[in-house]
Amino acid sequence: MSSKKITLKINGMECAACAARIERQLKKTDGVDDAAVNLAAEKATVHYDPERVGVDQLVHTIADLGFRVPTERVDLKISGMSCAACSARVERTLGGLPGVLRANVNLAMERAAVEYNPAQLSLADIKKAVADAGYRAEDGDKRFDGDREKLERERETRRQLMLLVMSAVLSLPLLSMMFGELLNIHLPQILHSKVFQFALATPVQFIAGYQFYRGAYKSLKHGSANMDVLVAMGTSAAYFYSVGTTFFFPGHVYYETGAIIITLILLGRLLESAAKGRTSEAIKKLMGLAARTARVVRDGQEIDIPVEDVQVGDVVLVRPGEKIPVDGVIREGASSVDESMLTGESIPVDKHEGDEVIGGTINKHGVFKFAATRVGSDTALAQIIKIVEEAQGSKAPIQRLADVISAYFVPVVVGIATVTFLAWYFIVDPGNLARALISFIAVLVIACPCALGLATPTSIMVGTGRGAENGILIKGGEHLEKAHAINTVVLDKTGTITRGEPSLTDVILAGDAFSENELLQLVASAESASEHPLGEAIVRGAKERGLTLVEPQSFEAIPGHGITAVVSGRALLIGNRRLMAEHRVDTGVLDKQVDELEGSGKTAMLVAVDGRAAGMVAVADTVKEHSAEAIRVLQDMGVQTIMITGDNRRTAEAIARQVGIAPENVLAEVLPRDKARQVSLLKEQGRVVGMVGDGINDAPALATADVGFAIGTGTDVAMEAADITLMRGDLRDVAASISLSRGTMRNIKQNLFWALVYNSLGIPVAASGFLSPVLAGAAMAFSSVSVVTNALRLKRFDPYREFRAGK
Numbered sequence: 001m002s003s004k005k006i007t008l009k010i011n012g013m014e015c016a017a018c019a020a021r022i023e024r025q026l027k028k029t030d031g032v033d034d035a036a037v038n039l040a041a042e043k044a045t046v047h048y049d050p051e052r053v054g055v056d057q058l059v060h061t062i063a064d065l066g067f068r069v070p071t072e073r074v075d076l077k078i079s080g081m082s083c084a085a086c087s088a089r090v091e092r093t094l095g096g097l098p099g100v101l102r103a104n105v106n107l108a109m110e111r112a113a114v115e116y117n118p119a120q121l122s123l124a125d126i127k128k129a130v131a132d133a134g135y136r137a138e139d140g141d142k143r144f145d146g147d148r149e150k151l152e153r154e155r156e157t158r159r160q161l162m163l164l165v166m167s168a169v170l171s172l173p174l175l176s177m178m179f180g181e182l183l184n185i186h187l188p189q190i191l192h193s194k195v196f197q198f199a200l201a202t203p204v205q206f207i208a209g210y211q212f213y214r215g216a217y218k219s220l221k222h223g224s225a226n227m228d229v230l231v232a233m234g235t236s237a238a239y240f241y242s243v244g245t246t247f248f249f250p251g252h253v254y255y256e257t258g259a260i261i262i263t264l265i266l267l268g269r270l271l272e273s274a275a276k277g278r279t280s281e282a283i284k285k286l287m288g289l290a291a292r293t294a295r296v297v298r299d300g301q302e303i304d305i306p307v308e309d310v311q312v313g314d315v316v317l318v319r320p321g322e323k324i325p326v327d328g329v330i331r332e333g334a335s336s337v338d339e340s341m342l343t344g345e346s347i348p349v350d351k352h353e354g355d356e357v358i359g360g361t362i363n364k365h366g367v368f369k370f371a372a373t374r375v376g377s378d379t380a381l382a383q384i385i386k387i388v389e390e391a392q393g394s395k396a397p398i399q400r401l402a403d404v405i406s407a408y409f410v411p412v413v414v415g416i417a418t419v420t421f422l423a424w425y426f427i428v429d430p431g432n433l434a435r436a437l438i439s440f441i442a443v444l445v446i447a448c449p450c451a452l453g454l455a456t457p458t459s460i461m462v463g464t465g466r467g468a469e470n471g472i473l474i475k476g477g478e479h480l481e482k483a484h485a486i487n488t489v490v491l492d493k494t495g496t497i498t499r500g501e502p503s504l505t506d507v508i509l510a511g512d513a514f515s516e517n518e519l520l521q522l523v524a525s526a527e528s529a530s531e532h533p534l535g536e537a538i539v540r541g542a543k544e545r546g547l548t549l550v551e552p553q554s555f556e557a558i559p560g561h562g563i564t565a566v567v568s569g570r571a572l573l574i575g576n577r578r579l580m581a582e583h584r585v586d587t588g589v590l591d592k593q594v595d596e597l598e599g600s601g602k603t604a605m606l607v608a609v610d611g612r613a614a615g616m617v618a619v620a621d622t623v624k625e626h627s628a629e630a631i632r633v634l635q636d637m638g639v640q641t642i643m644i645t646g647d648n649r650r651t652a653e654a655i656a657r658q659v660g661i662a663p664e665n666v667l668a669e670v671l672p673r674d675k676a677r678q679v680s681l682l683k684e685q686g687r688v689v690g691m692v693g694d695g696i697n698d699a700p701a702l703a704t705a706d707v708g709f710a711i712g713t714g715t716d717v718a719m720e721a722a723d724i725t726l727m728r729g730d731l732r733d734v735a736a737s738i739s740l741s742r743g744t745m746r747n748i749k750q751n752l753f754w755a756l757v758y759n760s761l762g763i764p765v766a767a768s769g770f771l772s773p774v775l776a777g778a779a780m781a782f783s784s785v786s787v788v789t790n791a792l793r794l795k796r797f798d799p800y801r802e803f804r805a806g807k
Helices: 016-028 055-064 084-095 123-132 148-183 194-208 210-221 227-247 255-279 281-289 380-393 399-428 433-446 450-469 477-483 493-497 516-527 533-544 577-582 588-599 627-636 649-659 672-684 696-704 716-721 732-767 773-796
Strands: 004-009 032-038 043-048 072-079 100-106 111-116 136-142 293-298 301-306 315-318 327-333 335-338 349-351 368-374 472-474 488-492 498-509 554-558 562-567 570-575 603-609 612-623 640-644 689-693 707-711 724-726
Touching: 004 055, 016 032, 016 043, 016 055, 016 210, 016 399, 043 055, 072 123, 084 100, 084 111, 084 123, 111 123, 123 136, 148 194, 148 255, 194 210, 194 227, 194 255, 210 227, 227 255, 227 399, 227 433, 255 433, 255 773, 380 450, 380 472, 399 433, 399 732, 433 732, 433 773, 450 472, 450 477, 450 732, 450 773, 472 477, 472 732, 477 707, 477 732, 488 493, 488 672, 488 696, 493 498, 493 640, 493 649, 493 689, 498 516, 498 533, 498 588, 516 533, 516 562, 516 570, 516 603, 516 612, 533 603, 533 612, 570 577, 577 603, 588 603, 588 612, 588 649, 612 649, 627 640, 627 649, 627 732, 640 649, 640 672, 672 689, 672 696, 689 696, 689 732, 696 707, 724 732, 732 773
Parallel strands: 488 640, 488 689, 689 707, 707 724
Antiparallel strands: 004 043, 032 043, 072 111, 072 136, 100 111, 293 301, 293 315, 315 368, 327 368, 335 349, 472 724, 498 612, 554 562, 562 570, 570 603, 603 612
């Protein structure tokens, strides 16, 4: 059986060593092909063989390491059960669903309690399974709603806040005692009591600090070490030495050291958690777009139902100002729809019968009915959310450096701290246990690798989220990283640089027998009977000018030549020179203009009325509005632009001239199957290639390129093959993607630099005795917050600044 992929949410990770430990243990699990754990996203992406390992085992492996995979629990009302066999069947059905951890069905109460992993299946999937078994499931008491993760985070934040307040209140007298001694300030006598200090420090050490002991135990139990080990060792050393001097032998106490370090680390974690919560705002915004209910027409009645109960084929009614609940095709009515939340395009899009609508977008004006075509996890919005979630949970190659360092960091730090202790005790200040202990603790605390573990994933999360807000869907951190190195972009012509459909461009007269509109009206009326794309373009152009067409009295299409028709009693010939020559029509007066139009990439059609040359019309696949601007900005960014097309070289070079691509960078008359080979040849020259396309025939080239960009208005096949999808179909988004990648990589390098410099400088300073454990704790907490805060600067990054600056 082929490998499957699942993304699991993980609670309880605190540093890079935690993530590395989970990843290492998952990879060791039989049946797991690969695993990647993202600290900032708090997620694990696992590729596994379902025949060899179940999700329950993966969850158990993570739980055995001391972490938790949150699940959802839902109570359902089950209708249609009549005996114990029915309830047993429903229970078996539910228990057999992938992702269901526990299912209990109560026949007497007609209830089912289901605990499941939301990463594997949804509530709609559970209801469908019950329905397929011949019963009906309705919502009972949902234990969690759509904001489950937010509520869970808030609950954990409140718990940590209570611990922080308790820790701070008990540590404050100890802190005042420390400053009183340093500044020679007289304090109440009770503060000098070692027993009183012991009473204050003990709850901090073992209640507020319990999580560090628990984490350290779980880590050491599996043969590794994390931040909790460092904190537990450092604070315990200070605490138990102070207990000894309180009750067993004379000496100074250091209760304030452990208590204040724990308080500062709790404070740092709260600030870090708040900042990390902001890194996933893009996902929250996307989820907030989803409608909660839908108004469907069933049995002639309009009823409001939960959006997850909408089925394919349902007729859905949408009124002005309402969200469109699911994807579908308009069957009745028309309106304009605001799609800015998905595409970034602020101008509402007109929609008529036969047009597609996307769930989550907003109906602005009219009332319409549409047939649901994609529901639940199949909707465009759900797929976008899935892509962004997977991208935010993925690892960029640059993160491997941090992972390798983190894996060895804690054991090395413990070794350095031990050497520091021995050096102080035996060499620097022989016999001074307290002084050696202080330096030992300072090294342990300053060296926690939290900032290093957060440096890359937080930037990736914010960067991919920023892209999603602008209609740029990046499938993974590796693609976001790779895009910054692109130095060559290959652009497909049709549908990418051009609109992909011909448009009327010119109406030229051979004399003064007709005006432009009169000639165009005759030609368009004749072509109204044609199904040829060029004829359709002429008809569309005439209607855009407000001309009224008449039905031709006769019509004949002559393949390879053109058409003949009779319109309003006039005989028309519309086609190429061969058609005119066969009917002995002299078109010499138009020959020069025909050559000019064809030289500029247009298709010219000569027109004769009643046997005499009357003029000609020209159509062309016109260049998109912003293509030339996008290509100029790419070139200004140092990116070479190459156009690839199956068209003849003359037409291709005409289009290239319009958008600023040099003739030597035009690959013309390239067969669809050869596009991927052309991309490979460029890569063999050492170029980092980005390929931009929209058609099925572009998919192999998109997959071959270092980074494939799919125009979102194109085919699903192209979007599946691509690494980055541009929802708006705007070429400017290619330059914006590269700009965003460069900005994200700069941000990651800043984070890694400061995290590495911080630890590299902090350890020798602490080992030399120039840094107290309390200051080390404050600095360590600040380092993690500063890295996440720096990553959040990307939320203000403008990937379109080159366009707005008018460069």
